[in-house]
Amino acid sequence: xxxxxxxxxxxxxxxxxxxxxxxxxxxxxxxxxxxxxxxxxxxxxxxxxxxxxxxxxxxxxxxxxxxxxxxxxxxxxxxxxxxxxxxxxxxxxxxxxxxxxxxxxxxxxxxxxxxxxxxxxxxxxxxxxxxxxxxxxxxxxxxxxxxxxxxxxxxxxxxxxxxxxxxxxxxxxxxxxxxxxxxxxxxxx
Numbered sequence: 001x002x003x004x005x006x007x008x009x010x011x012x013x014x015x016x017x018x019x020x021x022x023x024x025x026x027x028x029x030x031x032x033x034x035x036x037x038x039x040x041x042x043x044x045x046x047x048x049x050x051x052x053x054x055x056x057x058x059x060x061x062x063x064x065x066x067x068x069x070x071x072x073x074x075x076x077x078x079x080x081x082x083x084x085x086x087x088x089x090x091x092x093x094x095x096x097x098x099x100x101x102x103x104x105x106x107x108x109x110x111x112x113x114x115x116x117x118x119x120x121x122x123x124x125x126x127x128x129x130x131x132x133x134x135x136x137x138x139x140x141x142x143x144x145x146x147x148x149x150x151x152x153x154x155x156x157x158x159x160x161x162x163x164x165x166x167x168x169x170x171x172x173x174x175x176x177x178x179x180x181x182x183x184x185x186x187x188x189x
């Protein structure tokens with residue numbers, strides 16, 4: 001069987017037409033320069049202060065790390081240790097990392113540290129909570145230097161496991177629970 005070839009258009013012209021269509025689609029989906037970033041909708045409990053504006057958002061793909069420790073109430077429980085994730089922009093390019101502190105670091109060397117201010121439940125019981133964190137620069141000038149607040153939204157998975165931490169023999173065991181989330185970074189207006 002021979003492959004289909006349009007009789008009225010040559011193969012080079014078909015390739016050129018496909019490339020042009022792709023280029024036009026890419027141009028149509030690009031935001032005009034100067035257009036303000038529009039943040040995802042967050043629960044009211046996670047609203048930043050009125051003197052802040054959403055500057056940019058990055059998507060995280062990584063793990064939430066837990067350790068089995070003795071519980072204050074007897075027995076053992078999973079205790080959160082740290083996040084470990086890579087951060088991606090809207091073009092799916094790796095732009096930074098997220099880790100213990102918590103911190104968010106851009107590839108330009110700038111970094112911001114966060115402190116939890118408010119929480120809201122994720123969509124499912126297996127989702128880590130949504131958060132609002134105050135933030136301050138912890139590094140060189142760059143993308144993260146002016147960040148004043150961070151929202152963690154659209155979380156999927158990452159909650160502590162339901163099993164595997166019940167006996168003294170489990171103490172000290174660590175697990176990584178995969179998760180994704182969107183982080184919205186705010187700056188002063």
